[in-house]
Amino acid sequence: MSENVSDTVKTWNASVLTLFPDAFPGILSQSIIGAAQKNRIWALETVDIRNFAANKHRNVDDTPAGGGPGMVIKPDIAAAAIDSVAPMGRPIIYMTPRGTPLTQKRVRELAAGPGLIVFCGRFEGLDQRVIEARQMEEVSIGDFVLAGGEIAAQAMLEACVRLLPGVLGDACSAEQESFEDGLLEYPLYTRPREWEGRNIPEVLLSGDHKKIASWQTEQKEEITKARRPDLYKAYLDRAKNTKGDNHEHD
Ligand code: SAM
Numbered sequence: 481m482s483e484n485v486s487d488t489v490k491t492w493n494a495s496v497l498t499l500f501p502d503a504f505p506g507i508l509s510q511s512i513i514g515a516a517q518k519n520r521i522w523a524l525e526t527v528d529i530r531n532f533a534a535n536k537h538r539n540v541d542d543t544p545a546g547g548g549p550g551m552v553i554k555p556d557i558a559a560a561a562i563d564s565v566a567p568m569g570r571p572i573i574y575m576t577p578r579g580t581p582l583t584q585k586r587v588r589e590l591a592a593g594p595g596l597i598v599f600c601g602r603f604e605g606l607d608q609r610v611i612e613a614r615q616m617e618e619v620s621i622g623d624f625v626l627a628g629g630e631i632a633a634q635a636m637l638e639a640c641v642r643l644l645p646g647v648l649g650d651a652c653s654a655e656q657e658s659f660e661d662g663l664l665e666y667p668l669y670t671r672p673r674e675w676e677g678r679n680i681p682e683v684l685l686s687g688d689h690k691k692i693a694s695w696q697t698e699q700k701e702e703i704t705k706a707r708r709p710d711l712y713k714a715y716l717d718r719a720k721n722t723k724g725d726n727h728e729h730d
Contacts, residue, residue: 489521489644489645489646490594491520491521491522491523491595492521492522492523492591492594492595492640492641492644493522493523493525493568493570493594493595493596494522494523494524494525494595494596494597494598494637494640494641495524495525495526495527495565495566495570495595495596495597495598496524496525496526496527496598496600496633496637497527497529497558497561497562497565497597497598497599497600498526498527498528498529498600498628498629498630498633499528499529499530499540499600499602499628500600500628500630501526501527501528503630503634504524504526504630504634505517505524506630506634507634507638508524508634508637508638508641512642512647512648512649513637513638513641513642513647516641516644516646516647517641519646521641521644521645521646521647522595522641522644523595524637525565527561527564527565529553529557529558529561531561532557532560532561532564533557534556534557539554540553540554540557541553541554541602541603542554544604548604549604550603550604551603551604552603552604552605552606552607553601553602553603553605553606553607554607555606555607555609555610555613558599558606558607558610559610559613559614561599562597562599562610562614565597567597568594568595569593569594570593570594570595570596570597571590571593571596571597571617572597572598572599572614572615572616572617573596573597573598573599573616573617573618573619573636574599574601574606574611574616574617574618574619574629575598575599575600575601575619575620575621575629575632575633575636576601576605576606576618576619576620576629577620577622577623577624577625577626578618578620579617579618579619579620580617580618580619580620581619581620581621581622581623582619582620582621582635582636582639583659584639584657584658584659584660585659586619587636587639587640587643588643590636590640591640591641591643591644596636596637596640598629598633598636598637599616599629600628600629600630600632600633601628601629602627602628602629619632619636620632621635621636642654659711661700661715662704662711662714662715662718663700663701663703663704663711663712663715664700664703664704664707664708664711665700665703666695666696666697666699666700666703667699667703669681669684673685681695683695701715
């Protein structure tokens, strides 16, 4: 009899602190991520930051010290929300555009841990003192500014959860994806063989797995070189360090 994954693997726990709890689970309730939650591979707790507001207007923010636009989330309220959650050895992550850009490498590390506590910012952001006092890790999902941390949190959680054991159907599919070997993915094709006058590259129909693999590697290298010279340079440096520089690149 096959064992249920949830019987053998410990649940990965996500706690999300937000001013918009209705935004969750959002997309995380769908497809393989939603199914994984039902199977108790991961669990989601949502905490409404506003529940920790002290005054009768339930204000959570105040004007920035030193002036400037917008409002700042107050440290005492943010800390009370964070402290209401059982730590369980989890990192506390503050989603912010000024954070360290999220990478697949960091996603893998986070997925391998017990889970995450995620703080979603709003307004201009969060008082610096609570970031320091609660040793929050500042994470960005890209060089652009969203109105709040909720979509960023969902993006990060989705990236982590899909790597948990038992979530992806085909165990290989995560290993062959963009970033896993430092390169972007090769182009994908499926039937029909010809569509609007465009053909699937012959090599992919050849059945020669060696040729296919080397075509895919070439494509990955070309695409990465053109689109992400930073990744391509790191890939070349790694290749140099591991094998000696016997690989031909221009
Ligand atoms: N004043 C901030 C700045 O200049 O960096 C931008 C604040 S933004 C309007 C409000 C909230 O959205 C942030 O506190 C953060 O939680 C979230 N956010 C916006 N862009 C993000 C990004 N690229 N990555 C992660 N979180 C982001």
